[in-house]
Amino acid sequence: MTSDPDDAELIARSLDGDEDAFVEVVRRHEAAVGAYLARRAGRELAEDLLGEVWVAALGSRANYDRSFPDAGPWLFGVAHNTLRRHWRSRPVEEPVADVTGMASGWDPWAAVDNRVDVESVLRHALALLRPQEREILTMVVWEDLTVADAGRALGIPPGTARRCLYQARMALRNTPGMAALLTDQNMMKEAN
Amino acid sequence: MVDEMDLLSRLKVAEPVRPRAFEEGRAVLRAAMAIEGVPEMKTVPRRRARWGTRHTAGISIAALGAAAAAVALVITSAPAPGHTPAAGGKPSAKSASAAANPVLAKLAADITAQPASLPGNATLEIRNQSPTSAKPGVNGIDLYTDNGTYYWAVSRSDLRQEIVSHQVEGEFRRAIAAALIAANGDIATARAKMAVANFIPGVKVRHITYGHPKPLTPAQRKEQVDNRIWINSLDALNAVPGNAKVRAGVLAIMATMPYVKVTHTTTAGHLTLTVADSWPKLATRGLVESLVINASNGLPVALFNRDPGQPLNVTYYHTSRVTLANIEAGRF
Numbered sequence: 001m002t003s004d005p006d007d008a009e010l011i012a013r014s015l016d017g018d019e020d021a022f023v024e025v026v027r028r029h030e031a032a033v034g035a036y037l038a039r040r041a042g043r044e045l046a047e048d049l050l051g052e053v054w055v056a057a058l059g060s061r062a063n064y065d066r067s068f069p070d071a072g073p074w075l076f077g078v079a080h081n082t083l084r085r086h087w088r089s090r091p092v093e094e095p096v097a098d099v100t101g102m103a104s105g106w107d108p109w110a111a112v113d114n115r116v117d118v119e120s121v122l123r124h125a126l127a128l129l130r131p132q133e134r135e136i137l138t139m140v141v142w143e144d145l146t147v148a149d150a151g152r153a154l155g156i157p158p159g160t161a162r163r164c165l166y167q168a169r170m171a172l173r174n175t176p177g178m179a180a181l182l183t184d185q186n187m188m189k190e191a192n
Numbered sequence: 193m194v195d196e197m198d199l200l201s202r203l204k205v206a207e208p209v210r211p212r213a214f215e216e217g218r219a220v221l222r223a224a225m226a227i228e229g230v231p232e233m234k235t236v237p238r239r240r241a242r243w244g245t246r247h248t249a250g251i252s253i254a255a256l257g258a259a260a261a262a263v264a265l266v267i268t269s270a271p272a273p274g275h276t277p278a279a280g281g282k283p284s285a286k287s288a289s290a291a292a293n294p295v296l297a298k299l300a301a302d303i304t305a306q307p308a309s310l311p312g313n314a315t316l317e318i319r320n321q322s323p324t325s326a327k328p329g330v331n332g333i334d335l336y337t338d339n340g341t342y343y344w345a346v347s348r349s350d351l352r353q354e355i356v357s358h359q360v361e362g363e364f365r366r367a368i369a370a371a372l373i374a375a376n377g378d379i380a381t382a383r384a385k386m387a388v389a390n391f392i393p394g395v396k397v398r399h400i401t402y403g404h405p406k407p408l409t410p411a412q413r414k415e416q417v418d419n420r421i422w423i424n425s426l427d428a429l430n431a432v433p434g435n436a437k438v439r440a441g442v443l444a445i446m447a448t449m450p451y452v453k454v455t456h457t458t459t460a461g462h463l464t465l466t467v468a469d470s471w472p473k474l475a476t477r478g479l480v481e482s483l484v485i486n487a488s489n490g491l492p493v494a495l496f497n498r499d500p501g502q503p504l505n506v507t508y509y510h511t512s513r514v515t516l517a518n519i520e521a522g523r524f
Binding site: 019022023026027030031034035037038039042043046047050051052053054055058081084085087088089118119122123126130131132137138140141142155156169172173178181182185186189 | 193194195196197198199200201202203204206207208209210213214216217218219220221222224225331332344346350353357359361
């Protein structure tokens, strides 16, 4: 019995002409990459951009570092660049890219009284971060990547990624309203 | 103990991508594998409207195949703000069998006599919707080094960071090289190289029909090649507008395109030429893309494009020469 080939092996096969091998890599990661795009651009645009992400990944797979068996962080990086390209080239009539609108438009949770306040403060705080710090932070928190993998997705060394994460957390913590919010949340948690 | 990471995780939930979209994404991938055989090696902001997967909800392989054929663009009939046809300015078109477009050919020859390059080693480009103001807009800031490397950022401070960390957005060496070949007079070689300038070097380009409803006709294939030449020529022109030889080469190539149309116009009070690559049978599809250049030196001034049913999108270029060292030092 043989184990399934890892992503690196499939990418190698695709470079040898096996198109199905690359489609298999896509199948493995499409849910995570789709969620990544949806959190940042909304479902409609995420669905629109998915194909572009795969085509871009196909085009750059020759440069994939096959010492990494998991292609997930690399594909997040391709998705990140695809989004950047979209924002870079969007027609003027489209809304300006605005992280305060990320993950909006659908609410699966029951109404929570203070949620609007929490979201408002958080989104404002996110918008104030430097782009690279924001991306590292959200990749770690939302995509469950390690900080090293988040750095790999963005093409920056692990040490730099850790520094970005630290700075992002400090900036978030020092955002006006955040201290009061954390105090409230901890009091509510203790009360419960 | 709740911390900021816990709070942030509450914003994780997003409306999920539907299963059909995953299938369509894979279909786009397979179609791209088949139609081009070779994916593009770089990314270009101006290319999106031409192959437009994004604007097609629920795109299918057949739709992508149709998009592959829908590559010709027509000149806009509605003038953009600050841009008007000059008095008596009729399009000068040429047929596939005719000689090079005389207006572009003459301008290319005139430019060749101009100094080859300006000071600095890179071009800073602001794309916005104003014909006169160079204030950065929603499209951020582009920086093209003279060797063909492309950076992009949302602001000046971010641009410095992008360059210092070498966050390259694209490469245009091959398109520039093709333009220089044209400037030296070998138009046939230049066209052939420009047509594949956006592909990965050394990988064979296929025109296979896998996933395509039927093989492309010779005319469709010619359109496809012509489309690539047009787009890659735009890239070369935007990448090093300061280099007169590149400008001359690009215009010399465009002059030989079978359905290129040139109209004398004025833009923000300056004499300009509006150049469109217009395949007649696709004029009804509603695609518009035309390049506006300075009538005396060929520098890019604006790009107009419109997807079917969409309003005209006008982008003005504001370029300046800079040095990478100054940008890395924050002096720009």
